[in-house]
Structure formats: structure tokens, C-alpha cells
Amino acid sequence: MNPAGGESAPVPGRRDGSRPRRFVSDEAWSYLCVGPGLFILVLLGLLPILGAIWLSAQRRLPIFGISEFVGLRNYAALMGDARFWEACRTTLYFTAVSVTAEVILGIGLALLLHGTDESRTGERPWIRVMILIPWALPTVVSARMWEWLYHSEAGLFNYGLRAVGLIQEPINWLGDPFWAIHAAILMDVWKTTPFASLLFLAGLKAVPPDLYLAARVDGAGAWTSFRHITLPLLGPIILVVLVFRTMDAFRVFDAVYVLTGGGPGNTTETLSIYAYKTLFQTLQFGYGSALATGMFLAVLALTAGHMVLLRPYLREVS
Amino acid sequence: MTRLLAIACLSVVSFVVGSCEPNPGSSSSRTPTVLVFKHGKLSGDPQAFQALLKEFETQHPGLVVREEILPASTDQQHQYYVMNLEGRTPTFDLLAADVIWVPEFARAGWIQSLDQLLPATDRKEFFPATLQAATFEGRPYAIPWHLDVGVLYYRRDLLERYGFAPPGTWADLVRIARMILEGERNPGLKGFVWQGKQYEGLLCVALEFIWGNGAELLVRDTEGKAEAALAFMRDLIRQGTSPALVATADEEAARHLFQAGRAVFMRNWSYAWSLLQREDSPVRDKVGLAPLPSFPKHPSASVLGGWMLAVPRGAARPTEAQELIRFLTSSSMQRRMALQLGYNPVRRRLYEDPELEKAQPWLTALYPVVRTARPRLVTPYYLMVSQVLQPEVSAVVVGRRSAKAALASARRQIYQILGLQEDHSRPSFP
Numbered sequence: 001m002n003p004a005g006g007e008s009a010p011v012p013g014r015r016d017g018s019r020p021r022r023f024v025s026d027e028a029w030s031y032l033c034v035g036p037g038l039f040i041l042v043l044l045g046l047l048p049i050l051g052a053i054w055l056s057a058q059r060r061l062p063i064f065g066i067s068e069f070v071g072l073r074n075y076a077a078l079m080g081d082a083r084f085w086e087a088c089r090t091t092l093y094f095t096a097v098s099v100t101a102e103v104i105l106g107i108g109l110a111l112l113l114h115g116t117d118e119s120r121t122g123e124r125p126w127i128r129v130m131i132l133i134p135w136a137l138p139t140v141v142s143a144r145m146w147e148w149l150y151h152s153e154a155g156l157f158n159y160g161l162r163a164v165g166l167i168q169e170p171i172n173w174l175g176d177p178f179w180a181i182h183a184a185i186l187m188d189v190w191k192t193t194p195f196a197s198l199l200f201l202a203g204l205k206a207v208p209p210d211l212y213l214a215a216r217v218d219g220a221g222a223w224t225s226f227r228h229i230t231l232p233l234l235g236p237i238i239l240v241v242l243v244f245r246t247m248d249a250f251r252v253f254d255a256v257y258v259l260t261g262g263g264p265g266n267t268t269e270t271l272s273i274y275a276y277k278t279l280f281q282t283l284q285f286g287y288g289s290a291l292a293t294g295m296f297l298a299v300l301a302l303t304a305g306h307m308v309l310l311r312p313y314l315r316e317v318s
Numbered sequence: 319m320t321r322l323l324a325i326a327c328l329s330v331v332s333f334v335v336g337s338c339e340p341n342p343g344s345s346s347s348r349t350p351t352v353l354v355f356k357h358g359k360l361s362g363d364p365q366a367f368q369a370l371l372k373e374f375e376t377q378h379p380g381l382v383v384r385e386e387i388l389p390a391s392t393d394q395q396h397q398y399y400v401m402n403l404e405g406r407t408p409t410f411d412l413l414a415a416d417v418i419w420v421p422e423f424a425r426a427g428w429i430q431s432l433d434q435l436l437p438a439t440d441r442k443e444f445f446p447a448t449l450q451a452a453t454f455e456g457r458p459y460a461i462p463w464h465l466d467v468g469v470l471y472y473r474r475d476l477l478e479r480y481g482f483a484p485p486g487t488w489a490d491l492v493r494i495a496r497m498i499l500e501g502e503r504n505p506g507l508k509g510f511v512w513q514g515k516q517y518e519g520l521l522c523v524a525l526e527f528i529w530g531n532g533a534e535l536l537v538r539d540t541e542g543k544a545e546a547a548l549a550f551m552r553d554l555i556r557q558g559t560s561p562a563l564v565a566t567a568d569e570e571a572a573r574h575l576f577q578a579g580r581a582v583f584m585r586n587w588s589y590a591w592s593l594l595q596r597e598d599s600p601v602r603d604k605v606g607l608a609p610l611p612s613f614p615k616h617p618s619a620s621v622l623g624g625w626m627l628a629v630p631r632g633a634a635r636p637t638e639a640q641e642l643i644r645f646l647t648s649s650s651m652q653r654r655m656a657l658q659l660g661y662n663p664v665r666r667r668l669y670e671d672p673e674l675e676k677a678q679p680w681l682t683a684l685y686p687v688v689r690t691a692r693p694r695l696v697t698p699y700y701l702m703v704s705q706v707l708q709p710e711v712s713a714v715v716v717g718r719r720s721a722k723a724a725l726a727s728a729r730r731q732i733y734q735i736l737g738l739q740e741d742h743s744r745p746s747f748p
Contacts (some may be wrong), residue, residue, distance in 0.1 A: 063698055175566035263708075263712045
């Protein structure tokens, strides 16, 4: 909690308040501790990002032996690239819908889990483990699974809908411009809601039960307690989930790529998929890096927005 | 940066691979030379192919061929080669390249020219289209290994029951499919399945429709024939000849449906034949193979696919690698690959070979198709062109864009990539 080791603060956990004798000053020691982590961050995080930004200022086509500095020309081209804007729209739509659904369903699921824990039969941790299975499966594996569920002839969805008489003709989930993106969203929601609900569950456990008792004494119903006690106290957790999930959903790649490859007619092409195709399939390293950098800046802006929202809560915590 | 990373990754990988490698041929006193052959997973019996390589080793004492097999996905293989060849330290001596990669790899300087393997007398042996795809700036950079062409599969039993011959035009196909579907009254049976997913395979199908209407992809024609061909693909789905699921179908999805006896017609590559005729196939001996239909007054057109052998620049054993190419593309080995693995030979003579004809009679049906098959655009820019076209054609197939708008937009972008003027009437390649 206090990495620089304030002069006056005694080290907790030592009965006499003394600290171990060291051969370096406290400040140097703290840098030494942070050093390895910082080194790895710079090596694996900062350098590649700077490398990509550097590449994005070049026209780099290895096949044609072209490598020249073009300044901001790639970004100018990006602004006029209709496919880029379409990918932006798709990505934002995907992020907005899936994150909203995940937060709502995640809270619902957390309330259910919390309820079973509180009930007379005692805690049942295996339910929590079971619920995490979709989150634990590798995305490519679950995407392949969902591809079969969505199969218009042999898929479970069409079978079920036809069995209950909701549809006559099979729906072409992944081949229809309207359904394809929603099919991808549904899979993402299925996969990541457990993660959100686990965080919410932790938040619920932190709510003091006396508050509910007091509310009940005052005659508050279930909805009123939820609205005026649970929701406000979950606020910081909701924002944390929003930040995590928005960042993740914004750079979604594997789920959508396996399901549709960006099709039909690019309706499911997210920014990551467009960047991948530009970088690794057509080998336009400069332009592809500009795309990736643009995406990075967008995620940065989104996160900064969330941080502004989070600030009042963070202050409260500290 | 990227190159540095690639080199770094490569050296780690090669170190690991190198250190776990068992000592080959430890019993012999001299260490044999190891020739590393990278290729995608082969369909068919891998042991039959290993037996072929064994024979090469017997003929060349002191040489050991090690196969290193890449995933079946063409995109993944391409990515692997890009990362490993751009680093200029190939850990392999021989590679199998998709026909569409050769100009790209050659332009990038990743593979060597192979003039000495293709003397003028030998050139006549190969189909001109395959040589065209293997040539860059007038020199061969790869040798065709096995080839594939787009063909029409049909249910011979059903067509015979209703008294139809295989269709010659697309209108015939639509009519026959409709009559059979009406007669069979089986809701599980579909008319015509093909590859409509947004990927490379969709482009091949689209090119076959466009060429089959006497049009070209990049050359604007006053009668709008290319547009009409693309619009026809959409109509196939809209009018119910093709099920909506073709919009997500790749080769295997289409084959599974057809093989389960659930479609009257299928466009697919010739590789599907041996799978359809397998012992456990429900449509075994009920299938026929014909050239693809075309539009009235235009000949049938097929896209050429397949794989070629090339030697990376900087390979440790280029001479031995060329020796292996010569061996694998020789008449006798091509015959064995056709007999034992079901791969289509690249040498013309084999299509008229009596022994092969008896064992694989469908090769005779394939011959006219192979003879007229055309490569896709032969240009080092091909993958960029393909990336532009895939979403446009897919948008037409699912009815999101008109054929006219999609083609105009695709052409504009492609002209830009190729550095051609808008009004350029005939680009310098087919």
C-alpha cells in the first residue's frame, strides 16, 4: 500500500514496528522492486506500441521492397477509407450492445448466485465454478461450437425454433447481414457474462446486510432495496466491469473471425479483423499499423472516458 | 521492428526444434543430409506419400527428407511463409505454394527462379495455365505439383430418373433443379450448392460465372455482362435454386451437404471426387462430374487452383531441393500420386494414359476442364485484390448491394491498387 515506505509509518505485521535492515535506501529499494515488472512492461507493452506507431508513419510493403517515410499520409488515407468507418461502426455497435447485455445479465446472475449463497442450504461454490465454464473455454473452441449451433440446417437454434413453431423457414444466422452480427454478439455475451457476474457477486458480498434489514423495517420492498441500496453500492464495480468489458469487446477478434471471417459483405468486420487482414493477409505493414494505432487511440479515449466516470468513486475509496 | 521480431522468434523456434531433433540415421557412419520439406496437410493417405519420399531417399543415398506439415488453412500457411521468408533465414529447403502466391513470393524475392528445371522441351508437357501462374517476369519460380479445377458435380441417379443430361447452361441447371425438387417433394433436398462465404473460394466461383458470360473482372463491357453474372449468383438464392446457407458455405460445408445426398448439384474443386466416391459415402456411384455450365453462347470456364513446389532463397540445400522437385513432378511420380492419393497430375500426357484412365476414369472427364482452366489474376498484388473483392461479392450474394454498385466499387479500388487509370480498357494481365 505504501511502496515508498513513509518515514514515520510503522510496517504493519511487525510487533516491534522495526523494519528489516537493508543496504540500500528505501527509495532505491522500491525502484528495485518495481524494476523487473517495469522492464517487462516496457519490453512487451511500450516498445511494440512505439514500434507500431513508427511503422504507421511509413509506407512499408515488403513484397515490393518499399519502405519509405510518409509522415501522416496513412492517417489521411484512413480518414477517407469507407471500410475503416464501416468497421468502426460495426465495432462500436458490437461493443455497445454486448457490454450493455453483459452488465444487465451479469447483475441478474450475481443476484441469483448471491441468493443461493444466502439461502438456508449454505454456500455452494460449485455453482460458481460451473458458471465460469463458458469464460474458461478457449474462444476459438467455443466459436466453433457456436458455429454448429447456428448452422442453418443442422443447428440447434433452428431446430428448436422450428420445433416450437416460431419459424417455418430456417434462419441463416451467420449468412444474413442482419443476424450475423447479432449472432456474434450473443456468443460474446454467453462467454463473458460469467466473468462480469463474478465481479458483481464480489460487490454484493461487500454490501452490509444491516442495510437491507433497516430498509425492510422501513417498509421497503425488494425493488426499492435493489434500486436504492444494491445499485448505488455496486456503482464502482459496474464501472470496473464497464472498463474491462469495453476494452475487451472493442478489440474483439477471434470470436467473430472464426464465426464469420468478417462476412457476409463485411457486416461483421470489426477493426481488429480489418487490421489483421491488412497486416497479415495483404502485408501492408504501414497502413495496417496506422489502423492498429487508430484502434489503440480509440481504446485509450474510451478508457479515459471511463476513468473520468470512475474518479468520484476512486476518491471515495482512498 | 517486425523483421527483428520475426528473426527473434525464428531463432528461438529453430533452436528448440534443432535441439529436440533426434539424430537421424544414427546407425550409418556418415551423417545424412536432411532436406526439409514444408507443406500443408495432404488429403489422402499420408503413408502413401511417405512411401514416395522413401523411394527418393533410396535413389539418393545420403539424403533424408523431413516433412514439416503446416495447418490445412491456406491463410495460416501464407502467414507462416511471410513471417519466415521475410526473415531471410528459412529453416526449410522446399515449400508448397498455392498457385496465387507465386508472383507475390517471387516479387518479394523470397523464392528462387527455377529455369533449369523447366527446359523448353519440358514446358509443352505442362498445361499453359499452370505455367502462366508459376511464371513471374518471364521466368518460372515454381513447378506445378498437383492441380485442382472448379467442376460441376451432379446426382447421376436423379438426373437419369427424370431423363436429364448434365446441364450445359445455367438456365438448364435452374430448370432441371426445379423439376427434380418438385418431383422429389423432399424438403431436405436442395438444388445447387456452392461456396458463397466471404473468403477466397467465393472469388473463384464469381470468376467462373463472369468468365462463363464472356466477361472479364477488370474490363468494363458495354453490355454489363459481368454485372449480369454476379446478379445471377444472387438470383440463384432468391429464386430458391440455391439454399440461403450457401452464403456461409465453404468447400467442405458444400461437400458435406452434397455427400449426405441433400443436393442435386454442387460446384466444387475436383478434390471432392475421391471423397464422394469413398466406400462410406452415401452418394457413392450416384455422382457425375461435368464441366461447369455457362451462359448461352459462351464456353464453360473454370478457375485453376492447386499447389506448386518452390525453393526459398537462402535455402541450405537448393540443389537437393531441386532434385526432389524434379522427382515429385516426374511422370512416374505424378502417376503414383494420382493413383494412390487421388491428386490431379500436372502433366498433360497422364490424362490420356490408358492405365490411369482405367483406374481413375473421371480423369478423362476432367481433361477438357483442365485444358481450358484459367488462373486467377497473375499478379504480385493478388492478395490485396482478393481482399477488396471478397466483401463486395459477398455483399451481392446476400443481397446487400447491387451487382453493378459492387463491381464498380471493386474495380475502382483494384485500379487504384494496380496503379491503373480508370479508363484503362485492358490491363496488362488476364
